[in-house]
Amino acid sequence: xxxxxVKVEKGEGGWGGPLYITPxxxxxxxxxxxxxxxxxxxxxxxxxxGAEAVDAFKTSVPAEEMACVVIDCGGTARVGVYPKxxxxxxxVTPTFPSGPLMAFINEKNxxxxxxxxxxxxxxxxxxxxxxxxxxxxxxxxxxxxxxxPQEVPRRSFIERIGRxxxxxxxxxxxxxxxxxxxxxxNIIPFMAFVSxxxxxxxxxxxxxxxxxxxxxxxxxxxxxxxxxxxxxxxVLSPLLGPGAVIAQVVGVLVGVExxxxxxxxxxxxxxxxxxxxxxxxxxxxxxxTLGEAKPExxxxxxPAVLFSRQITGPIAVIIAYLFSFGLY
Amino acid sequence: xxxxxxxxxxxxxxxxxxxKVFVSLLTGxxxxxxxxxxxVNALIKFVGQERIERxxxxxxxxxxxxxxxxxxxxxxxxxxxxxxxxxxxxxxKYKPAFYDAAVSFVHPILGLFPHANPAELFVYMGIAQGIQxxxxxxxxxxxxxxxxxxxxxxxxxxxxxxxTQAMLARRGSEL
Numbered sequence: 357x358x359x360x361x362v363k364v365e366k367g368e369g370g371w372g373g374p375l376y377i378t379p380x381x382x383x384x385x386x387x388x389x390x391x392x393x394x395x396x397x398x399x400x401x402x403x404x405x406g407a408e409a410v411d412a413f414k415t416s417v418p419a420e421e422m423a424c425v426v427i428d429c430g431g432t433a434r435v436g437v438y439p440k441x442x443x444x445x446x447x448v449t450p451t452f453p454s455g456p457l458m459a460f461i462n463e464k465n466x467x468x469x470x471x472x473x474x475x476x477x478x479x480x481x482x483x484x485x486x487x488x489x490x491x492x493x494x495x496x497x498x499x500x501x502x503x504x505p506q507e508v509p510r511r512s513f514i515e516r517i518g519r520x521x522x523x524x525x526x527x528x529x530x531x532x533x534x535x536x537x538x539x540x541x542n543i544i545p546f547m548a549f550v551s552x553x554x555x556x557x558x559x560x561x562x563x564x565x566x567x568x569x570x571x572x573x574x575x576x577x578x579x580x581x582x583x584x585x586x587x588x589x590x591v592l593s594p595l596l597g598p599g600a601v602i603a604q605v606v607g608v609l610v611g612v613e614x615x616x617x618x619x620x621x622x623x624x625x626x627x628x629x630x631x632x633x634x635x636x637x638x639x640x641x642x643x644x645t646l647g648e649a650k651p652e653x654x655x656x657x658x659p660a661v662l663f664s665r666q667i668t669g670p671i672a673v674i675i676a677y678l679f680s681f682g683l684y
Numbered sequence: 685x686x687x688x689x690x691x692x693x694x695x696x697x698x699x700x701x702x703x704k705v706f707v708s709l710l711t712g713x714x715x716x717x718x719x720x721x722x723x724v725n726a727l728i729k730f731v732g733q734e735r736i737e738r739x740x741x742x743x744x745x746x747x748x749x750x751x752x753x754x755x756x757x758x759x760x761x762x763x764x765x766x767x768x769x770x771x772x773x774x775x776x777k778y779k780p781a782f783y784d785a786a787v788s789f790v791h792p793i794l795g796l797f798p799h800a801n802p803a804e805l806f807v808y809m810g811i812a813q814g815i816q817x818x819x820x821x822x823x824x825x826x827x828x829x830x831x832x833x834x835x836x837x838x839x840x841x842x843x844x845x846x847x848t849q850a851m852l853a854r855r856g857s858e859l
Binding site: 560603660 | 699701702721774780790792802804809813816851852
């Protein structure tokens with residue numbers, strides 16, 4: 357029996373992959389461990405590859421007979437078990453590598469968030485190319501591809517509620533995991549940096565020197581306009597942009613002076629715009645590429661945005677200044 | 685010996701002060717931040733990217749929505765930097781203006797929705813912690829930053845769109 361290769365891509369919000377799954381004589385089972393029944397994703401992989409889908413929740417399947425395993429793990433145990441055993445793992449929930457076996461999970465053995473439509477028959481694969489000469493499998497593939505997965509066995513009411521609740525909890529759990537990850541990787545390191553700077557400014561008396569520079573600039577409208585004009589200069593703005601580090605550090609300095617009473621608090625609003633007319637000026641070509649812009653659009657877009665900022669930067673400060681009346 | 689002790693004390697003092705600031709940030713900001721970001725992240729997953737994209741495609745034609753609702757949605761749901769991928773729903777001539785509007789919103793959104801750009805939180809938080817120090821409420825600043833942000837990105841969108849068109853016309857190019 358000739359098996360075909362499928363490509364399994366990550367689904368919405370998923371991670372890893374794409375995996376190429378080709379069953380062999382020995383590894384000829386699509387093990388499905390999703391709490392009973394054959395999941396549509398397992399069904400589709402089985403149909404496209406020609407392998408057999410097995411409900412591994414009921415019948416145990418030795419790891420060495422699995423072409424791949426389909427799981428619905430939200431990110432603790434199963435998610436790492438099969439990658440560790442060397443079995444290609446397709447997770448139908450959008451889970452990121454996590455759990456105690458996280459180290460074994462990588463993009464070559466794990467893909468998550470998979471839905472049936474993310475399973476695609478590979479026509480250019482070598483085995484298929486050989487067959488093509490005689491049997492024209494491309495037509496065969498077209499016949500197979502749109503076939504709808506067989507109806508999933510009906511579930512009892514309680515089971516459906518249980519699965520629904522499980523799904524909601526899994527989403528919150530994943531959201532929490534991403535949040536803590538972001539806080540640890542992005543927010544706390546910058547807090548450490550900021551706290552160190554503020555500590556030095558407050559304790560050493562450097563603050564008095566900085567106040568002499570910052571207060572007249574950030575505490576008056578002409579000063580803020582001057583800052584925004586300079587930061588928006590097309591030769592400067594792309595240099596001031598990266599990571600918004602300059603804006604963040606200047607923001608902290610202005611914040612310290614507001615806290616010490618050297619800059620009136622209602623100037624916080626226009627200051628937020630004055631220190632930041634350069635936002636994203638370093639990123640224009642990348643941002644346009646993400647929006648699938650043509651090279652010519654990028655060529656024109658870069659100077660257009662830079663030039664626009666020179667005009668809109670100071671205007672933004674004036675608008676914010678008008679909106680700051682009655683703020684504090 | 686005494687002078688040395690004084691120097692050491694001053695040296696440690698710098699970082700004691702920094703430590704105090706760090707703890708106040710950790711206990712004052714992080715707990716709210718974590719629960720808020722978790723809730724919003726979950727909401728985004730519940731809504732699902734497909735539904736958001738379907739809605740986004742519908743509002744590209746209107747000049748007002750194009751530079752207000754579209755970039756705000758993009759930044760809220762896709763966050764920095766994936767927000768800019770919404771540019772693909774627009775004709776080429778509007779793409780620079782949309783990018784300009786979207787990228788200009790990655791900071792005004794931070795006061796209310798810090799999940800959108802947590803790595804650059806201190807553009808807002810740096811100034812906000814000064815306000816906190818004075819025991820003034822942060823809410824009014826956050827909401828005004830958000831609203832003025834929308835006005836500014838709309839203006840930026842229009843201005844950049846006009847500049848792009850003028851540059852295209854000068855080149856005699858059709859995009």
